[in-house]
Amino acid sequence: MTESPIVSTASGPVRGFWRDHGTAEASAAFLGIPFGQPPVGDLRFAAPVPPAPWPEVRDATEYGATALRTTGTDTLIPEPAIAGDSTLNVNVFTPSLNASLPVLVWIHGGGYTEGSPASPWYDGSRFNRDGVVTVSISYRLGFDGFGFIEGAPHNRGVLDWIAALEWVQQNIAAFGGDPARVTIGGQSAGGGAVLTLLGMPTAQHLFHQAISISGALADVPFDEARARSTRLAALAGVTADVDGFRSVDEATLRGLQSKAASAKRGFAALTDQLANGLPWGPMIDGDLIAQPTVDALRAGVGADRPLLLGAADDEFTMVAERERARLRPIPAALLLHPFIKNRDARRAYLEANRPQRALGTAAMVGRYISDHIFRVLVPRVAEARLSADAATWAYRFSWVSPTKGWACHCLDVPFWFDGLDRVRVDALAGPHPPQSLADEMHTAAVALVADGDPGWASWHSQPGTTRVFDGSGPHVTDTAYDSVLALL
Incomplete structure (x- = not known):
């Protein structure tokens, strides 16, 4: 060897x-x-x-x-x-x-x-x-x-x-x-x-x-893709076709693409994506x-x-947390109004997320961003596949990072790969992330890859069934994504 x-x-x-x-x-x-x-x-x-x-x-x-x-x-x-x-x-x-x-x-x-x-x-x-x-x-x-x-x-x-x-x-x-x-x-x-x-x-x-x-x-x-291309061509000063774009070097187009997508920056650009989608x-x-x-x-x-899918509880909440001081005096209901225009749906969503709302406006807005981009997709996809009786398994990642304060975006990747000892994992997961949780998650991934079944009841056999990975040991619930149902 x-x-x-x-x-x-x-x-x-x-x-x-x-x-x-x-x-x-x-x-x-x-x-x-x-x-x-x-x-x-x-x-x-x-x-x-x-x-x-x-x-x-x-x-x-x-x-x-x-x-x-x-x-x-x-x-x-x-x-x-x-x-x-x-x-x-x-x-x-x-x-x-x-x-x-x-x-x-x-x-x-x-x-x-x-x-x-x-x-x-x-x-x-x-x-x-x-x-x-x-x-x-x-x-x-x-x-x-x-x-x-x-x-x-x-x-x-x-x-x-x-x-x-x-x-x-x-x-x-x-x-x-x-x-x-x-x-x-x-x-x-x-x-x-x-x-x-x-x-x-x-x-x-x-x-x-x-x-x-x-x-x-x-x-x-x-039509939106074509409109963004037209804006990018105008910014670059070329025609919006293959010859025009080939006349511009890669670095220049890369530098202009975010401006062509949105004139906003930082947190405002993120909220713009909520309204208009990924550019x-x-x-x-x-x-x-x-x-x-x-x-x-x-x-x-x-x-x-067979499909295994899920999300973390607070994928992007830490982004909203950076704006905590500015968001604190503004009611969460007011901030969510442009994105959840139906009053009954907005009230239902805020009620379903009462514990998060109690943490402050930034936490609530961050949860909404996480839900809108990532978490609501889990029941949406699982329910869509029900009509075809497709084998779908859901999970929820709820282990909170001691360094970031949330079950945040990317935190779960080294757990799935059983790579808690890899470079810079400690910056995201702290110095002593639970190996037992990595064992659970990696075992589930291997089981899906090898056998087509990660090891718990599927959504199509028991709708709503979700494996929760939170570090407290294996458990399954049918209410893991109830807090996003008002967004469906």
Whole structure:
């Protein structure tokens, strides 16, 4: 096992490396394997093109270039930005090259504009230990991946997901994986990507199960996507077509895309997203994505694919907390009025969240932001899949971070990956996060990937049934998402 492992892919041989020799976590890593040619030059804003074959053994011991270009210091998950043009890559982690193991394909989050597959939090070694081959994938971000461009294919980032999954189908057996047992998983925008793919008839042959963690759907209406593109072109001083946008360098477009989406900044930009949705992400183009995702799921698309989904209690509450002093004197009911216009629904929502409301206006507004973007999607998707009798399992993450004060966004990721010892986890989860909780959550994920059942009653067998992960031991309830029902 000490010799460097070499695997032959459809494009050519790659050399990886072994980790943790002689332990239960011994596994091989193959990093930065291209599934597409660099999306630059004439391929910029084009559909992904398979890589040119290489005859010699290609080194796959370092992560490839990322679509993420600038790594912030305050991001919750450490996601490195790696320079280079060849940004369409997969990373494979496997315990054995001579097996036929279930596969987890991980799609990173970042609001469809940020994020990187090169995070140490996404290393698949603990899944490998438990008999699961793990793959993390990259995709084009922001306007490059999702903006409307006349003369270019729509939803290029979605096409990247599909191309990466096609690579898995074609190559994963050589890495010890079973292409007939592929689970797609992701968090935040990655969880939204999972739901988007689940609702696409043309993607069904590429995976068999799905895990959506704190999923955030975009479902950008076509006309809104086109209007944002027009604004971006005006800001850049070019025509709103493929030739015009290709004449502007990537950094300039990246710098202008947030302004094209909204003139507001900070907390105001977040509330703007509540009203208008995520600015960049999969759009309903009438072709690749024919209808809103929940509508597709209600119509039965993906009904034969088991799904595990859920969210944290206070995904974005800490963002509102930064505005605590400014929000304190304003009644929560008044702040929510523009977003929940129906008086009865607004009253019902505030009543259902009375304990949160007692914590102050910022806490209540933060809970609403969390509910609107993430938590309400759980019962909405689960109920949509009921009509097709689809196997759906729900969870709720309620363990409170001792450093952030909330069960916040991204906090649960190292628990799912059983990676509490990874770099910078302590900044989010404190110095002594409960390993018992990681054991529970990681075991559930492995069970879904390996057996199609995470280990508790499904929503379709007992509507409302939800596993609560709060650190107090396993328990299941049918009222976990009652506080968001007024928003349905």
